[in-house]
Amino acid sequence: EDKVVQSPLSLVVHEGDTVTLNCSYEVTNFRSLLWYKQEKKAPTFLFMLTSSGIEKKSGRLSSILDKKELFSILNITATQTGDSAVYLCAVNSGGSNYKLTFGKGTLLTVNP
Amino acid sequence: DTGVSQNPRHKITKRGQNVTFRCDPISEHNRLYWYRQTLGQGPEFLTYFQNEAQLEKSRLLSDRFSAERPKGSFSTLEIQRTEQGDSAMYLCASSPWRDYGYTFGSGTRLTVV
Numbered sequence: 771e772d773k774v775v776q777s778p779l780s781l782v783v784h785e786g787d788t789v790t791l792n793c794s795y796e797v798t799n800f801r802s803l804l805w806y807k808q809e810k811k812a813p814t815f816l817f818m819l820t821s822s823g824i825e826k827k828s829g830r831l832s833s834i835l836d837k838k839e840l841f842s843i844l845n846i847t848a849t850q851t852g853d854s855a856v857y858l859c860a861v862n863s864g865g866s867n868y869k870l871t872f873g874k875g876t877l878l879t880v881n882p
Numbered sequence: 883d884t885g886v887s888q889n890p891r892h893k894i895t896k897r898g899q900n901v902t903f904r905c906d907p908i909s910e911h912n913r914l915y916w917y918r919q920t921l922g923q924g925p926e927f928l929t930y931f932q933n934e935a936q937l938e939k940s941r942l943l944s945d946r947f948s949a950e951r952p953k954g955s956f957s958t959l960e961i962q963r964t965e966q967g968d969s970a971m972y973l974c975a976s977s978p979w980r981d982y983g984y985t986f987g988s989g990t991r992l993t994v995v
Contacts, residue, residue, distance in 0.1 A: 875924050
């Protein structure tokens with residue numbers, strides 16, 4: 771069975787800190803890894819990673835994938851209170867090209 | 883509005899009652915997905931439609947659950963004889979062909995009392 775494990779499960783930081791969120795996976799026939807941000811309701815798409823070693827960036831957020839070691843990290847620099855959310859990692863794998871397996875998420879709290 | 887729309891936003895029902903949720907995907911998206919999310923967990927896959935065809939159902943989807951997508955447009959998820967364990971957020975998402983970056987709706991939060 772496909773497995774996605776995120777760490778830490780929760781994290782409290784102060785505004786301006788830099789954080790690194792981790793996602794490791796054990797899946798058959800890996801296709802892609804995705805990061806989502808979930809505040810009160812709907813998860814919103816952040817990044818999709820398919821190739822090892824290529825960093826995706828969007829403003830203060832960046833992510834990279836290591837397909838050899840089967841993990842990804844999501845970095846957030848100069849954190850703001852608006853970054854407080856659950857960050858979800860998901861993997862698309864196996865014979866289907868549509869179903870995602872999610873981790874439990876990391877709850878990030880950024881205090882002023 | 884170009885997002886994924888779900889109704890109702892909240893539903894409280896008594897155990898044993900039937901409930902139905904609706905999802906309106908982004909109009910040009912031919913793929914539609916239902917996921918369920920409980921507190922402290924990531925979303926879990928329930929079922930997937932490509933146009934009007936339901937191509938996969940998770941084993942999480944017992945016989946009490948049924949989903950439809952008539953004419954490949956909106957979709958409904960019905961739960962019959964609800965149980966307390968059905969209490970969760972039910973998320974709908976859609977995507978265009980060959981794109982894994984789903985757009986999620988805001989979800990329907992079901993509470994079974």
